[in-house]
Amino acid sequence: MCMQDKPEIELKLVSDPMYLCGARELVGCIAQRIGFDDIDCSKIALAVDEALSNIIRHGYNKAFDRPIWIGISPLRPTKDSIGGIVITIDDEAKQVEPCSMKGRALEDVRPGGLGVHIIQEVMDEVSYEKRTGCGMRLKMVKLAPRPDELPRLSDRKSSCNPQNGNKHTKTRSRV
16 A cells, blocks of 8 residues: 555544544454454554554644544555555644654653554554645554464564655564
């Protein structure tokens, strides 16, 4: 799926935390219908919740009336891919350099500040980019697990190339 492809499901909501539970439930139910197990559905919903919370808290400075768009599409299996789910989240919040989208140091033990870490740990591909005009776009991909594959946390790659369309991308290699 290309960034310009229209998602199969689109949801527009305002930046009110009251709607986070509905967004989590929608994403979790769709992930389940695509074929993810309960644990992966919960992880995918958590990543979306963290992303939305970060937009509300940091992008919109806790304003509860700003637009957020969630796009969801299945990633269909092909001869080269096992399929999965693609989730995009767009906003009109203040733009930041995509390479600056980092969580605090994990050694700094205190509440909060782990949303970006959680998103990157849970999803297989994560990219941030500036939208034309205003706002940011987050694209997250979760690949469906192979039946014989055990989850691994140490096989992640990260790249940050501001010359590449103001994008920051993290991928997890799958063997």
